Amino acid sequence: MKVVVVTFPGSNCDQDCHRAVELAGGEASYLWHREHGLAGADAVILPGGFSYGDYLRAGAIARFSPAMEDVLAFARRGGPVLAVCNGFQIACEAGLLPGALIRNRTLKFHSFDQHLRVENADTLWTSAYQRGDVLRMPVAHAEGNYEADTATLDRLEGEGQVLLRYVDARGEPTDEGNPNGSARAIAGIRNAEGNVMGLMPHPDRAMEAVVGSVDGRGIFEGMARYLSGAGAR
Amino acid sequence: MSRQAEAGVAPRAGDPGITPELVADHGLSPDEYELILTALGREPTFTELGVFSAMWSEHCGYKNSKPLLKLLPTEAPWVIEGPGENAGVIDVGDGWAIAFKIESHNHPSAVEPYQGAATGVGGILRDIFTMGARPIATLNSLRFGDLDDGRVRYLFGGVVKGIGDYGNCVGIPNLGGEVYFDRGYEGNPIVNAMAIGLLRADEMIKGEAKGVGNALMVVGARTGRDGIHGATFASEELSEESEHKRPQVQVGDPFTEKLLLEASLELIRSGAITGIQDMGAAGLTSSASEMAGRAGNGVEIDVALVPVRETGMTPYEILLSESQERMLVVAQRGRESEVSRILHKWELEAAVIGRVTDDGLFRVLEGGTPVAEIPALPLTGGCPTYEREGVESAEIRALRGRDLSEYAAPTGDLTDRLLRLIASPNIASKRWVFRQYDTTVRASSVVRPGGDAGVVRIPGTNRGLAATTDCNGRYCYLHPRRGAAIAVAEAARNLACVGALPIAVTNNRNFGNPLKPAIYHQLREAVLGIAEACVAFETPVTGGNVSLYNETEGAAIYPTPVIGMVGVVEDVDRVCRHAFTGEGDHIFLLGTNRDEMGGSEYLYVFQDLVAGEPPQLDLLAERQLQRALLAMITGGLLSSAHDCAEGGLACALVESAIGNGERPLGADVTRADDLAGVPLLFGESQGRVVVSCPSEHA
């Protein structure tokens, strides 16, 4: 698979995502936000970081980058787009995904390993997992508090668009298990069509046992499987 | 330009005339002023006075500390760049090198904790990437007064948030650090930030203004009236009056720093520049004159060409501004536009402001009119240095002599004492702090904060880089020389505990007013202690930073020579952690328990006392212990290793037992010697490590 990682001014996980793709057996390249050209791309990643310093609102300025026009078109054609952390925030601002990510309820930056439960394994992003699997990956953000109106939240739940939920060590969606106050403990979602996934936790930092977890591999491997035609829809 | 320059320097209209008061306000003594007159052969202009004042401040000139630096071991076959450059550089094998350094931002953080700490991180990161290294880790060493004070909690919260917000945005993982709370730091917090960067050994670049005719360019953020005279400010005691003198607070912009980091590394790779330096303390003045000084050249700059943020800035202000996120680069003649192109790609500005000259002068013009013309060498190298007489304070000698036997006696329920001790902020988990720092960005953190030392993997290899900061200010207060040596020994021990071989040291000397004999004594003794220990552990000192005048209304902080040490892990799959891993594992104590309660956390918590002889240190035994420990870990024998530090053996055992929050274990130990309960459990004897291993290795 050929995956393009978009680098915005202030992106700082572009290299991590690049490496994650390679560890999953794919081919990765970078696209600077001012440039156009997704020709030949099988998938796109909007990486984590602090595009434009998160000034104004996380992701608010980056979504106007020229490269985003290509990403929007790519997504409209059904191309897979993975939006991690700041990428998730950009995707929401750009309307690729519903809702918004506001300040953590503690007002603090949170950096630690977080437990997540797979809510829907029947998607191109999660096909490598089983429904109910409990994963552990780093979170590192100050604005990961997912908010949307009730109708939207109900639709997300009803349509199986909630892919990952914050849970505690026992796998329960308790209040202590919810690090940032996200509505319904939502950690990761997909769009209605299913080709765009956004999540606050960092699968790109959970690819190797030596750095603490391999639970993120599934997402990149699921993407690879799908692109090779084998994966679930 | 130069024809006008030859017309010589005349006082600038609107600038104040030179008076003894003005000279004194600039922190220059009459003798120092005499030296300026001889260096110039005439009276300085107001602008020149400002320049000298900044360059000859403690912060830039190391007046009182330079002679002491000579006492430190700085050489080893693996040292590529020792003290003097922006950061030390060490060969770590496979063609890789690391640049690393520690720096203080104590004074700015005391005034504005958030921005003070944030800009401290920004400054140390720039010191790293100006060497051509990509920052891969940060650490921070903090000291505050007791937490029950409201102002202290405000400073603590602000400093931690400032460090986090800046480092997180730039995307550098935090690997560890320290926090201590002790009334000895009331009003004078210590904020030391350390950074480590990775580079190909053959891609290093220096801060030199080489090549006559090459262009000087300011790149990055615009220049405003930020922190003017921060350098002199950082060299004074805090007092009512310094509140008025306070420079305009420097505001950090980590987003611009991230762009500047990428742009600088691209610049260096492009070969379009011959030198680059951060505009830190004393901004354009120190960067331009130091780059000239190092290359033995001169520079001519025109302040009218510097991009400014505010209108009506004088040469004095532009030369001394400490606006953040700026760099001075020397561009190959003819490749200036290439430099600009790279900066514009990263949405930053670049401007040619002058040239490298062959006349050895630091010449400044304002729209062509000379406003300063100073021989670069006396400016950068001519700062007078002072070797003073140190005398130990009798009060402290008495404290050290204090008999502690009454406290060593068993006092009722020691379990209760243990519970209260592990709840002390100095021993309790520092999670509240490092959970606000991104510790996993770059996906290479093998051992994160929470253990004895942090470890990051060296990309593309299976080897790792370990780092720690350590210093117990109470030991240094009671016995500066031994205390400083203990800081080095503990740092090396922390590295050994994760399975790393110590290779080099950076140090940050935080002290009071060196003009006071009692303080100078502490400074000198501490340096000697560092030197002895660094020789013993074969860890050369490749750089560091000195922060003096850490006093409020005459009261000095504990002498605090913070040691930042780096080590190499040969196989990251073999690192060792501090938490017990398996039920039934055997627990061993390496080292000897002695009756040593001096300077202990126990005394501070239960007797509100900082007194007694700090623990003895046997450098030879310590080194043998660490070598043995390292062999056991690389041999794969151990399940865990943790050094005994504050709180002694009992606290070390608890930390190992609950070290893995998700799988807490217990420990059942039998005492092997006849020490009384308190010193056995809570004494802080050095050279001790708690290890565990499966029975087949026991």
Add this chain to the structure above:
Amino acid sequence: MSRFQLEIRVVPRAGLLDPPGKAIHHALHSLGYRGVEEVRVGKAIFVQLEAESEQAARDRAHEMCRKLLANPVTEDFEVTLLGGADAAAGRSA
């Protein structure tokens, strides 16, 4: 063309979470300010711009808000022209 000084207030939509507001409310209480009933925290963005007319300036500002300054999902905005009468009121401390 003349220059206008505008203040744009971007505030979390009523009913939606406002973590900073909640935190400040709580802090004020613990500082002993009992009378405080509600706190909402938004952004005050001061913009200076060249426009043909007062109306043009306002329109421009509204457009900026819809496009960039406010998040349509979570925030509302208000534009105030600072200048003349407005300013006197808007600035009175």
Add this chain to the structure above:
Amino acid sequence: MSRFQLEIRVVPRAGLLDPPGKAIHHALHSLGYRGVEEVRVGKAIFVQLEAESEQAARDRAHEMCRKLLANPVTEDFEVTLLGGADAAAGRSA
């Protein structure tokens, strides 16, 4: 006792770098808003409190700013009473 609605604006002190303002200014430019000359970003804090009088409410707010809401080293603040004349002005969009 009656209820007052106050708006408190906390703004970065003049001369100090304002990174968010800088970034927004830059963004507005690349969105084609050429006429924008300066952008500064502060907080707009809306507080509802019980007080004896208008003056008492203002005084309370000023005290809160000094104690908590504004950083004395880096920020300035302004208090506006929303209600009656002020409000009309302060709110007019």
